[in-house]
Amino acid sequence: MEIRRINNKLFWMLLAAAVAAATNYVEAQTTDCFYVFGDSLSDDGNNNLLPTLAKYNYPPYGVDFPSGATGRATNGRTVPDYLSQFIGLPFIPPFANTTGSDVLKGVDYASGAAGILFETGKQMGDDISMDAQITNHGVTIATVIPKLGGVEATKNYLKKCLYYVNIGSNDYLNNYFLPQYYPSSHIYNLTQFADVLISNYSRQLRALHAAGARKFALVSLGSIGCVPAVIIAANVSNGCVQDINTAASIFNDKLRVLVDQLNSDFSADSSFIIVNSTAIFSLNPNFLGFKIQNASCCKTVASTGLCVANGTPCEDRNEYVFWDGFHTTEAVNEIFAESAYNASNPDFTYPNNIARLLSSSPSNTNE
Ligand SMILES: *[C@@H]1O[C@H](CO)[C@@H](O)[C@H](O)[C@H]1NC(C)=O
Ligand SMILES: *[C@@H]1O[C@H](CO)[C@@H](O)[C@H](O)[C@H]1NC(C)=O
Ligand SMILES: *[C@@H]1O[C@H](CO)[C@@H](O)[C@H](O)[C@H]1NC(C)=O
Ligand SMILES: *[C@@H]1O[C@H](CO)[C@@H](O)[C@H](O)[C@H]1NC(C)=O
Numbered sequence: 157m158e159i160r161r162i163n164n165k166l167f168w169m170l171l172a173a174a175v176a177a178a179t180n181y182v183e184a185q186t187t188d189c190f191y192v193f194g195d196s197l198s199d200d201g202n203n204n205l206l207p208t209l210a211k212y213n214y215p216p217y218g219v220d221f222p223s224g225a226t227g228r229a230t231n232g233r234t235v236p237d238y239l240s241q242f243i244g245l246p247f248i249p250p251f252a253n254t255t256g257s258d259v260l261k262g263v264d265y266a267s268g269a270a271g272i273l274f275e276t277g278k279q280m281g282d283d284i285s286m287d288a289q290i291t292n293h294g295v296t297i298a299t300v301i302p303k304l305g306g307v308e309a310t311k312n313y314l315k316k317c318l319y320y321v322n323i324g325s326n327d328y329l330n331n332y333f334l335p336q337y338y339p340s341s342h343i344y345n346l347t348q349f350a351d352v353l354i355s356n357y358s359r360q361l362r363a364l365h366a367a368g369a370r371k372f373a374l375v376s377l378g379s380i381g382c383v384p385a386v387i388i389a390a391n392v393s394n395g396c397v398q399d400i401n402t403a404a405s406i407f408n409d410k411l412r413v414l415v416d417q418l419n420s421d422f423s424a425d426s427s428f429i430i431v432n433s434t435a436i437f438s439l440n441p442n443f444l445g446f447k448i449q450n451a452s453c454c455k456t457v458a459s460t461g462l463c464v465a466n467g468t469p470c471e472d473r474n475e476y477v478f479w480d481g482f483h484t485t486e487a488v489n490e491i492f493a494e495s496a497y498n499a500s501n502p503d504f505t506y507p508n509n510i511a512r513l514l515s516s517s518p519s520n521t522n523e
């Protein structure tokens with residue numbers, strides 16, 4: 157009797173565990189494909205062969221990455237790298253080199269120094285602007301249409317893919333706030349400039365939608381006035397450059413309005429979410445553990461904020477928020493990606509997190 161009761165209990169415990177495992181499995185396997193757009197925070201090799209100063213394909217970049225310096229602007233994995241792992245996909249190849257990779261699983265089009273506007277970042281050399289990244293995605297689509305058996309089959313495939321876009325920081329740091337190179341701050345005030353960016357971004361996202369994209373995760377701008385290179389350039393002794401953070405928050409407020417608009421315009425078939433960088437950095441308690449919040453781990457070149465080639469980086473990389481003058485460490489990227497993917501705090505993403513974005517059905521993704 158007693159044994160039987162225990163067995164019963166064990167049975168229910170095992171059943172509960174099996175259900176939990178099955179649920180987790182479904183949650184983790186929610187898409188077959190992942191397309192990435194953006195700047196150096198997401199680049200994984202697209203700038204390696206471009207004539208530009210915005211390159212990071214030399215040591216100590218990649219010191220903690222399995223294959224070393226690949227053209228990722230950090231010591232290890234980027235946020236998209238972590239998201240790929242959570243989704244159950246391999247690392248997504250850069251558009252610049254998809255040799256040996258299955259582009260049906262995804263392509264990364266992101267390019268360091270790039271922005272929403274074509275001219276952004278060009279004082280450093282070439283970059284692949286958002287419009288050019290969308291053109292490159294069209295090239296990928298053209299190659300998969302015959303593999304999938306036609307345009308309709310391809311659209312059916314793409315509607316389930318995750319489209320991740322993190323762009324806009326350089327339109328401020330490598331355009332608006334460099335008046336010696338760019339006229340934008342003479343032409344527009346911050347409200348007007350954010351309107352120019354958002355209207356171009358809206359056009360770009362609608363172009364991706366027209367090409368078949370249906371599930372969008374858009375990353376809002378972080379506190380770009382607090383990165384070490386900006387603090388050093390502005391000669392701020394403690395704290396952040398407030399004007400630049402204000403600019404980012406004006407953009408972010410308008411991004412939220414854009415997302416509401418897109419979700420309403422495409423309510424029948426699409427879903428757009430915001431990954432709220434400000435909320436994640438200010439509210440995730442895991443960030444409190446980082447000892448050094450305002451200095452870079454590697455020694456940087458003053459003019460670019462990038463690591464000095466072959467320099468020895470700090471040893472305690474998990475204690476630093478910043479790897480170089482602009483980019484976060486792998487440790488930060490992991491926490492950020494988890495917060496975006498399936499953290500429970502509803503402030504981190506709006507209106508859904510990435511796991512829910514992916515598990516919703518493509519024909520009616522608004523919940
Ligand atoms: C998603 O959330 C669950 C429950 O909080 C957690 O066990 C799991 O590790 C998370 N998955 C990822 C990829 O973070
Ligand atoms: C392109 O990618 C393949 C597979 O990852 C790699 O073996 C090769 O070295 C890369 N080529 C260049 C020029 O980076
Ligand atoms: C920018 O100019 C417009 C029109 O003059 C004005 O309404 C707006 O408040 C200004 N924005 C900022 C941030 O100064
Ligand atoms: C995009 O930005 C440019 C300024 O670079 C502006 O002239 C143009 O009107 C914007 N395009 C859209 C569709 O808003």
Ligand SMILES: *[C@@H]1O[C@H](CO)[C@@H](O)[C@H](O)[C@H]1NC(C)=O
Binds near residue numbers: 391393
């Ligand atoms: C930076 O600020 C300090 C005082 O806050 C001042 O002494 C120094 O001259 C400034 N340096 C530059 C390059 O402006």
Ligand SMILES: *[C@@H]1O[C@H](CO)[C@@H](O)[C@H](O)[C@H]1NC(C)=O
Binds near residue numbers: 387450
């Ligand atoms: C960095 O933060 C430390 C501790 O909060 C502070 O003492 C230091 O002045 C800051 N440095 C800069 C350059 O902001």
Ligand SMILES: *[C@@H]1O[C@H](CO)[C@@H](O)[C@H](O)[C@H]1NC(C)=O
Binds near residue numbers: 409430432503506
């Ligand atoms: C991001 O989160 C902050 C803090 O919770 C909030 O004030 C802001 O409105 C949010 N921004 C967006 C674009 O959702």
